[in-house]
Structure formats: structure tokens, C-alpha cells
Amino acid sequence: MSADALHLDARGQACGATLVKLAQLARVVAPDAELVVDSDDPAAAAELASWCRMTGHRYLGAAPPGGHLLRLNPTGGR
Amino acid sequence: MQRFAVTLTHALDDPDRATVGAVIANAAAASGKTTLLFLSNEGVRLAQPGYAAKIDQEGFPPLAELLASLAENGATIMVCTPCAKVRGVDLADLIPGAAPGGGAGLVEFMTSDGGAASVSY
Numbered sequence: 001m002s003a004d005a006l007h008l009d010a011r012g013q014a015c016g017a018t019l020v021k022l023a024q025l026a027r028v029v030a031p032d033a034e035l036v037v038d039s040d041d042p043a044a045a046a047e048l049a050s051w052c053r054m055t056g057h058r059y060l061g062a063a064p065p066g067g068h069l070l071r072l073n074p075t076g077g078r
Numbered sequence: 079m080q081r082f083a084v085t086l087t088h089a090l091d092d093p094d095r096a097t098v099g100a101v102i103a104n105a106a107a108a109s110g111k112t113t114l115l116f117l118s119n120e121g122v123r124l125a126q127p128g129y130a131a132k133i134d135q136e137g138f139p140p141l142a143e144l145l146a147s148l149a150e151n152g153a154t155i156m157v158c159t160p161c162a163k164v165r166g167v168d169l170a171d172l173i174p175g176a177a178p179g180g181g182a183g184l185v186e187f188m189t190s191d192g193g194a195a196s197v198s199y
Contacts, residue, residue, distance in 0.1 A: 014160035015180030042169045043159045043178035050182035054189070 001069055005034040011066075012040065015047050022051060022070075029072045034060075036067045044068055081194035082106035083187055087119035088199065093133040093141075096124060099199030100144035107151035114187045114194070115148060116179070118158035122167050125157045125176040149175025156183055 010018040049059040063069040086099035107113040133141040156179030169178045188194045
């Protein structure tokens with residue numbers, strides 16, 4: 001993970017709200033931007049991986065403690 | 079393989095719908111469809127161990143049997159995490175075959191690999 005990775009605090013949020021924020025972020029990030037999503041949703045890993053597969057971004061894995069690392073690709077996102 | 083999604087939103091509040099939803103999911107799994115049972119709203123309670131034993135509708139197999147056979151036939155049971163959270167359903171202790179899930183998982187299942195047919199109960 002790069003030192004300048006972006007952060008999204010999604011703790012306490014339902015999955016739908018997190019996805020809406022992710023979609024907004026993905027429109028404005030630089031290419032290959034790294035994003036750490038902090039979430040306490042037990043389905044977060046599966047949900048974020050699903051979202052990435054559908055939208056052309058990459059789910060890179062867990063980013064302890066309690067985070068998930070994504071690589072956003074604005075050209076691949078829809 | 080064709081895909082089939084059943085979204086189920088009831089438990090003891092409507093045991094008839096809960097049962098028929100599980101029956102249809104079993105029909106899909108037994109017919110060789112890649113099957114997802116998505117539990118949301120009150121339906122998340124069905125994923126608690128022991129809960130389904132309270133539902134045994136006349137004319138249908140007991141709900142606990144239906145859920146067990148789904149898991150045995152390889153169906154996926156997805157439990158909506160925010161729905162579970164507000165109802166105090168422990169996502170760390172779910173019936174076999176069930177796992178925490180959410181909107182993205184449902185949407186991906188229903189739109190990837192040619193999409194899925196679906197019914198809602």
C-alpha cells in the first residue's frame with residue numbers, strides 16, 4: 001500500500017451507502033489510485049470484491065486493521 | 079449453467095411465504111441451476127441456527143429441511159448484513175451454507191454470466 005493511499009471511512013454504514021460513495025470517488029480519482037475502505041460490515045470483503053469485478057476496479061485484499069485495499073481505475077469504472 | 083435467484087424477505091412474520099420461497103429455491107437447485115437464496119428484511123432470521131425449526135407449514139417440508147437441502151445441493155445463501163445487524167442476528171453464527179452478503183453480491187449474481195432469473199418472496 002502506498003503512503004498516499006486514499007481513505008474512505010465506511011464504518012457503521014450499510015453496504016448500499018458505501019457503494020454510492022465509492023462510485024462518486026471513482027469518477028474523480030487519478031489512474032491506479034489506491035483506496036483503503038474501513039468497514040465493520042462482515043460482508044465487506046465479498047461486497048467490495050463484487051463491486052470491483054462489476055466496475056473494472058481491483059480488490060487487492062484486506063488492509064488490517066479492519067480495512068480493505070482497492071485500486072481504482074477511472075477509465076475502467078462505469 | 080443457468081442461474082436462479084430467490085430473494086426471501088419473511089420469516090415467522092409470514093411462515094407461508096418463507097416456506098414457499100425456500101421450496102422454489104430448492105426446485106431451482108434440484109434442477110441444476112446455480113442458485114442463490116438472498117435473505118433480507120425479516121428473512122435474515124432464517125439463517126440463525128435453530129430458528130427455521132419453528133416453521134413447518136402444512137403441505138410443505140419443514141423449513142429446516144428445505145434450508146439444509148439447499149446447502150447440500152450447493153446453493154448459496156446470502157444474508158443481508160445491515161438487515162441482520164438491526165435485528166440482532168449474529169453473522170458469526172449462521173446455518174451451514176449461509177454467509178454474510180449484500181447488494182453488490184446480489185447484483186453481481188443477477189447480472190454476470192448471462193444474468194439470472196429471479197423471484198421474490
